Amino acid sequence: MFSETDFERVDRENYYGGPLGVEIDGNKTIFRAWSPLATGAYIRIYADGTGSNTIETLPMERHWTGCWQVEILRNLEGFFYVYVFEFEYRYLKSTADIYAVACGVNGDRSAVVDLKKTDPFGWDTVPRPVLENPCDAVIYECHIRDFSIDESSGVKVRYRGKFLGMAEDGLYIGKGTTVGLAHLKELGVTHVQLLPIYDYATVDEAKPWEQQFNWGYDPKNYNCPEGSYSTDAESPSARIFELKTLIMELHKNGIGVIMDVVYNHTYLTETSWFDLTFPGYFYRMREEGYSNGSGVGSEIASERAMVRRYIVDSVKFWANEYKIDGFRFDLMAVLDCDTINEIRSELDKLSPYVMMYGEGWSGGECALESSRLCYKWNNAAFPQVGLFNDDYRDAIKGATFDVYRRGYVGGNIDFTNIVKRGLAGSVPHPDISGNDEAAWAQQPYQSINYCEAHDNWTMWDKIIISCGDFTDEEKISADRLSAALVILAQGVPFLHLGEDFLRSKPKKVHGSDLETHEFFEDNSYNSPDFTNSIKWHRKIENTEVFRYYRELVRLRRTSPLFRLRTADEIREKLHFLDTEDIGVILMKLQDESDCFAVAFNPYREAKWVDLPGGMYFVRLSESGRSHEFPMMSSHVSIPPLSAVVFERCEEELSDLREKVSQHTRRFGTRNLM
Numbered sequence: 001m002f003s004e005t006d007f008e009r010v011d012r013e014n015y016y017g018g019p020l021g022v023e024i025d026g027n028k029t030i031f032r033a034w035s036p037l038a039t040g041a042y043i044r045i046y047a048d049g050t051g052s053n054t055i056e057t058l059p060m061e062r063h064w065t066g067c068w069q070v071e072i073l074r075n076l077e078g079f080f081y082v083y084v085f086e087f088e089y090r091y092l093k094s095t096a097d098i099y100a101v102a103c104g105v106n107g108d109r110s111a112v113v114d115l116k117k118t119d120p121f122g123w124d125t126v127p128r129p130v131l132e133n134p135c136d137a138v139i140y141e142c143h144i145r146d147f148s149i150d151e152s153s154g155v156k157v158r159y160r161g162k163f164l165g166m167a168e169d170g171l172y173i174g175k176g177t178t179v180g181l182a183h184l185k186e187l188g189v190t191h192v193q194l195l196p197i198y199d200y201a202t203v204d205e206a207k208p209w210e211q212q213f214n215w216g217y218d219p220k221n222y223n224c225p226e227g228s229y230s231t232d233a234e235s236p237s238a239r240i241f242e243l244k245t246l247i248m249e250l251h252k253n254g255i256g257v258i259m260d261v262v263y264n265h266t267y268l269t270e271t272s273w274f275d276l277t278f279p280g281y282f283y284r285m286r287e288e289g290y291s292n293g294s295g296v297g298s299e300i301a302s303e304r305a306m307v308r309r310y311i312v313d314s315v316k317f318w319a320n321e322y323k324i325d326g327f328r329f330d331l332m333a334v335l336d337c338d339t340i341n342e343i344r345s346e347l348d349k350l351s352p353y354v355m356m357y358g359e360g361w362s363g364g365e366c367a368l369e370s371s372r373l374c375y376k377w378n379n380a381a382f383p384q385v386g387l388f389n390d391d392y393r394d395a396i397k398g399a400t401f402d403v404y405r406r407g408y409v410g411g412n413i414d415f416t417n418i419v420k421r422g423l424a425g426s427v428p429h430p431d432i433s434g435n436d437e438a439a440w441a442q443q444p445y446q447s448i449n450y451c452e453a454h455d456n457w458t459m460w461d462k463i464i465i466s467c468g469d470f471t472d473e474e475k476i477s478a479d480r481l482s483a484a485l486v487i488l489a490q491g492v493p494f495l496h497l498g499e500d501f502l503r504s505k506p507k508k509v510h511g512s513d514l515e516t517h518e519f520f521e522d523n524s525y526n527s528p529d530f531t532n533s534i535k536w537h538r539k540i541e542n543t544e545v546f547r548y549y550r551e552l553v554r555l556r557r558t559s560p561l562f563r564l565r566t567a568d569e570i571r572e573k574l575h576f577l578d579t580e581d582i583g584v585i586l587m588k589l590q591d592e593s594d595c596f597a598v599a600f601n602p603y604r605e606a607k608w609v610d611l612p613g614g615m616y617f618v619r620l621s622e623s624g625r626s627h628e629f630p631m632m633s634s635h636v637s638i639p640p641l642s643a644v645v646f647e648r649c650e651e652e653l654s655d656l657r658e659k660v661s662q663h664t665r666r667f668g669t670r671n672l673m
């Protein structure tokens with residue numbers, strides 16, 4: 001209908017910076033929508049979110065900027081509405097308001113709500129958690145339904161799989177094993193990253209009794225919460241109130257909330273709210289039709305003036321109205337760097353604690369010069385934003401898309417150098433040569449370190465599949481080693497819900513043979529609860545593994561050396577020492593007050609390392625224990641497939657020798673290494 005030339009002209013002549021969406025002003029309700037090339041616009045008001053209950057249809061008036069407006073002399077709180085735009089004197093189908101902050105069931109109609117009335121009691125008194133630096137964060141990726149849908153969650157039946165299910169505190173199973181929100185606190189994460197919580201398309205909210213699942217990467221209404229996570233999808237304010245309740249409960253416990261945002265594509269294209277509002281403007285086009293940089297049908301033209309404004313407004317809305325503490329941008333390389341930088345500077349004005357990071361890749365070729373897009377290799381153009389470190393992920397785990405290929409934790413020492421790069425925050429470091437592409441970051445906060453996320457095989461499933469010849473004990477050791485590599489690396493650690501107790505995504509009920517990949521799901525975006533839900537009793541079964549993750553998080557959070565803030569600090573305070581075996585890594589971290597040596601052994605046999613000068617004690621053994629007494633020798637054995645953290649004793653050597661000899665007199669040499 002319209003061409004690129006039309007859109008360029010619109011951007012020059014019709015930029016509109018005023019209010020959009022609904023405004024309630026006493027006994028007046030004002031609706032505003034921007035669509036400069038429409039030849040007419042109408043609003044249709046309804047009594048409900050669905051069904052034939054039209055109250056009236058009214059024409060809207062065009063302002064010269066291209067904003068259409070209608071002022072109704074009533075307070076329409078509680079009513080629903082859609083717009084109908086007309087182009088070249090032909091009506092399109094009706095559309096929801098792209099600026100709507102509330103909607104009816106399945107997001108088909110927008111709703112008028114007074115947001116003030118959706119705040120839970122105490123909302124204004126609970127501050128967002130303080131985050132001095134992104135490297136202080138420990139991120140935990142959770143899906144609202146996965147979190148509590150299984151009965152092992154102990155959550156009240158009507159809250160299972162809902163926002164309110166995740167908000168329930170104080171739950172435990174067995175002999176005091178914490179689950180749910182209490183588990184988050186025990187693990188010690190600082191932030192949860194929630195898979196999409198905005199309104200998405202592919203779960204039918206009108207049928208909550210049916211077992212339906214989706215990750216939610218299919219956006220429908222960007223500024224409304226998803227209805228299937230609410231206890232009442234038909235009430236526009238219930239989902240808002242319940243999401244805010246969850247955020248407030250997390251904030252009360254010092255846990256920040258990061259939102260997964262998907263501004264790179266919409267679920268529908270020709271019939272999306274964007275296209276029914278202004279056909280073509282919101283998407284990048286090619287001669288043959290919609291460009292498909294997302295790999296799922298379309299790509300958003302973030303570089304266009306009013307599209308950029310839309311994305312910036314949307315992020316600011318969530319950060320302000322919902323006190324969201326961070327944003328994770330899905331397929332961020334579909335978006336242009338200027339848009340991402342503008343969001344960063346707007347968020348900085350609001351609060352320096354709001355995190356921003358994303359995937360530095362796209363799902364296909366985009367119809368904009370790649371030098372303008374947020375690809376990982378282009379990160380110097382948007383240096384204040386983090387990126388998922390796929391180099392490090394694949395080095396730890398083995399190739400993501402070749403399930404039988406082993407990573408460092410499976411004994412593949414070809415990855416040793418890239419693992420060192422990752423441990424050093426992926427910033428250039430003089431102790432490491434080669435694999436320079438894996439030193440892509442300018443600063444450590446840019447590197448989001450992980451080996452497991454919702455995509456692809458869980459770490460545990462990948463170990464089972466690729467390390468079939470390992471004993472059960474060796475498999476668990478390999479998993480622990482992966483945790484140490486993620487949590488003790490410079491940069492920002494990122495874990496996936498349940499990774500800390502060996503989360504698995506089974507595809508089908510299986511017998512005793514678990515060795516092949518066919519038993520597990522890697523792309524579980526619409527798989528049933530059987531595959532996706534958290535079975536909390538796994539935490540009881542793998543309590544020792546969980547303990548190890550928890551101790552790693554505790555060590556990181558209590559020792560600033562594991563979260564250095566600048567590349568220069570890393571080059572000054574972190575060094576790699578020589579080892580006899582090519583795959584064994586010995587890392588030293590030292591500042592004025594502390595000194596740690598961390599050894600990583602990817603071999604299936606114990607290896608020896610020589611700790612640098614001084615006397616050390618074991619701060620964190622391969623099983624997560626701390627030893628009180630120093631070791632008698634600096635020539636130490638590192639168990640197979642493990643990481644061991646040593647801390648240098650700061651007490652006077654003579655005092656320590658006295659302590660050791662007292663201990664020896666009482667207990668013999670037991671408990672001394």
Ligand code: CA
Pocket residue numbers: 106107199200201202203205220226227228
């Ligand atoms: Ca929905």
